[in-house]
Structure formats: C-alpha cells, structure tokens
Amino acid sequence: MSSDKQTLIGELGTAIMRWQDQTQKFDELVGHIYGLGPSERLCLSFLVQGPQTASAIAREIRLTPAAVTTLLDRLEQRGYVRRRPDPTDRRKVMVKSAAAALELVEAVYAPLAIAGAAMLDRYDVAELNIVSRVIRDSMEIQEKAARELAERGEPRSR
Known part of the structure; x- marks a missing residue:
C-alpha cells in the first residue's frame, strides 16, 4: 500500500x-x-422507521422489556409516542411517533437533513455510491465490533 x-x-x-x-x-x-435520555433518544430515532413493537424497541436499544415499558410510559406522557393495538394481531401493541416527536424532528433534525442534502447534491452519482458504500460498510464493522464486545463482556470497573 x-x-x-x-x-x-x-x-x-x-x-x-x-x-x-x-x-x-x-x-x-x-x-x-x-x-431526553440516551435510551429515549434511541427509541425515538428507531421509531422514525415506522411503528414498532415494544419487544423490537427493547432489542434495538438493548433494554429489558420492563425497562422499555417504563420508558414508553414516560415518552407517552410527554406526547412523544402513542401505543395502539396491532391491526393484524390484537395481542400486540404497536408504538409509533406522536406529535411531540414529529415536532422535535421538524425543529431539530430537519434543518440538518436539508443542509446534508444540499451538501450531497454537490457530488455526482458515482461519488454518492462510494459514500453510501463506505457508510454501510462502516456500520457493518461497528455492529460486528459491538457484538464482539458484548460477547466478551468487559468488566465495568477495574
């Protein structure tokens, strides 16, 4: 090299x-x-993809189901999420973003998205494909490293 x-x-x-x-x-x-604490922010970020079950949220943000229930209670009280029965399976509850979450995204993250889109518009399709590939490959490396670290179970204090 x-x-x-x-x-x-x-x-x-x-x-x-x-x-x-x-x-x-x-x-x-x-x-x-x-x-908003880190887990609350991760939950809201995950819900941008669309409605999710509490168990999917728990897996994504690495919390126990009981902890996610408490987290969702807090977010629902503040107007960030809504829980509704799953239309295809009444035993499941779906969690979706509510008005306060959408307002937060609009106020805080939309300007970033607009600026980012304007910045990316300066590049041609071939360059954007490379950037996209680098980001996806980097995410895979990070996800693998996180799995390995979790499996290794490093001590919390020395």
Whole structure:
C-alpha cells in the first residue's frame, strides 16, 4: 500500500471518529434541551422507521422489556409516542411517533437533513455510491465490533 493511500486511510479514520463525536455531542445537546435520555433518544430515532413493537424497541436499544415499558410510559406522557393495538394481531401493541416527536424532528433534525442534502447534491452519482458504500460498510464493522464486545463482556470497573 502506498504511503499516500495509508495517509488518506488514516485521515478518513480520524474524520469518521470525529463525525461520530460531533453526532454524539449534537444528540446529547438535543437530549439536554428536550429532557431526553440516551435510551429515549434511541427509541425515538428507531421509531422514525415506522411503528414498532415494544419487544423490537427493547432489542434495538438493548433494554429489558420492563425497562422499555417504563420508558414508553414516560415518552407517552410527554406526547412523544402513542401505543395502539396491532391491526393484524390484537395481542400486540404497536408504538409509533406522536406529535411531540414529529415536532422535535421538524425543529431539530430537519434543518440538518436539508443542509446534508444540499451538501450531497454537490457530488455526482458515482461519488454518492462510494459514500453510501463506505457508510454501510462502516456500520457493518461497528455492529460486528459491538457484538464482539458484548460477547466478551468487559468488566465495568477495574
């Protein structure tokens, strides 16, 4: 591998790490301003994909079903989520974003999406395909690393 390529790979690795840090800082600020903890923010982010069952939410945000029930109670009281019976299986309850969550997305995340779309519009289709592939591949690496770390079960304190 050429030293130019190694240098660029190192710079990209650092840039991705800084991007993750900036995203976390932004989300923490959103949480501070809107009074949402990390699990609540993860839940609301997951619900952007559409209605979910409480068990799917629990798996996604790595909480016990009892903890998710408490979390959903808090979010429902604040107008962020609604629980409704599943129309195809009355034994299931579906959780969906409610007005307050949609307002938060519109106020806080929509401007980011608009700015991001304008930035991405500067690139041609071939470049966007590369960026998309890098992001998907990076997510796979991170998901695998998280699974391995969870399986290893590092001690919480030393």
